[in-house]
Amino acid sequence: MAIQFNQVTKKYGPEKALDDVSLQFQPGKIYGLLGPNGSGKSTTLKLIAGLVYPSSGTVTVLEEEVTRKISRKVAYLTELDMFYDSFTVDKMVRFYETQFPDFNMEKAAQLLKDMKLDGKKKIKQLSKGNRGRLKLVLTLAREASIVLLDEPFSGLDAMVRDSIIKSLLTYIDFDEQTVIIATHEIDEIEPIMDEVIAIYKGHIIGHENVESLREEQGYSVLEWFKSTMGQRGE
Numbered sequence: 001m002a003i004q005f006n007q008v009t010k011k012y013g014p015e016k017a018l019d020d021v022s023l024q025f026q027p028g029k030i031y032g033l034l035g036p037n038g039s040g041k042s043t044t045l046k047l048i049a050g051l052v053y054p055s056s057g058t059v060t061v062l063e064e065e066v067t068r069k070i071s072r073k074v075a076y077l078t079e080l081d082m083f084y085d086s087f088t089v090d091k092m093v094r095f096y097e098t099q100f101p102d103f104n105m106e107k108a109a110q111l112l113k114d115m116k117l118d119g120k121k122k123i124k125q126l127s128k129g130n131r132g133r134l135k136l137v138l139t140l141a142r143e144a145s146i147v148l149l150d151e152p153f154s155g156l157d158a159m160v161r162d163s164i165i166k167s168l169l170t171y172i173d174f175d176e177q178t179v180i181i182a183t184h185e186i187d188e189i190e191p192i193m194d195e196v197i198a199i200y201k202g203h204i205i206g207h208e209n210v211e212s213l214r215e216e217q218g219y220s221v222l223e224w225f226k227s228t229m230g231q232r233g234e
């Protein structure tokens with residue numbers, strides 16, 4: 001198993017962001033983690049990345065219980081802008097190379113080209129769409145076993161969304177990498193997901209294989225998600 005949650009509860013103060021979650025992610029699959037705002041998607045990814053720890057229960061990644069050290073094996077695209085504004089794109093790429101032994105410079109160069117990013121530009125000069133693209137370059141250039149994308153489409157236009165999906169399909173190694181995409185924009189990732197997990201108020205309320213959803217139950221992911229949420233009165 002690539003990732004295992006064993007009865008994980010995560011509290012921030014008295015509030016439970018995740019409540020007794022048990023969940024498994026298999027290697028080499030693309031997962032969609034779907035849920036409305038505040039449902040616990042980011043918390044789930046942060047637990048895998050070792051940025052927060054369970055209040056109770058355990059999270060195991062690649063057979064090891066998660067500590068900060070896991071960041072060496074987990075590539076994490078956050079929803080936050082973490083860029084050093086005065087850096088150029090090239091400098092940022094070189095900075096990542098020094099931070100992560102699995103960072104592949106050739107892959108980064110190819111991704112920059114595909115995404116039509118100018119290496120000489122300062123990060124503060126980039127449009128929001130190009131910042132989104134750069135974040136993806138930095139994440140996908142890593143040959144990490146686990147790739148976590150938190151809202152990779154938020155605030156980006158249709159063309160940028162398209163180029164993100166294309167680069168995912170091109171640069172993910174489907175034999176080696178497990179990818180989890182947290183989003184509430186289901187349409188975008190519908191064609192590329194293997195498995196879909198619905199999360200609501202800190203609980204996993206559904207987990208399905210996308211192909212069997214379509215073929216056996218005749219549901220699109222969006223239809224399935226709406227009906228799963230509907231049963232919760234949402």
Ligand SMILES: Nc1ncnc2c1ncn2[C@@H]1O[C@H](COP(=O)(O)OP(=O)(O)OP(=O)(O)O)[C@@H](O)[C@H]1O
Nearest residue numbers: 012013016017035036037038039040041042043044
């Ligand atoms: N650092 C924090 N301190 C206090 N409460 C937090 C913190 N981070 C998250 N929470 C709370 O935990 C719950 C789950 O948040 P989380 O960010 O995991 O949800 P999400 O599904 O990613 O939402 P969004 O789509 O809005 O990013 C929310 O109620 C949120 O307010």
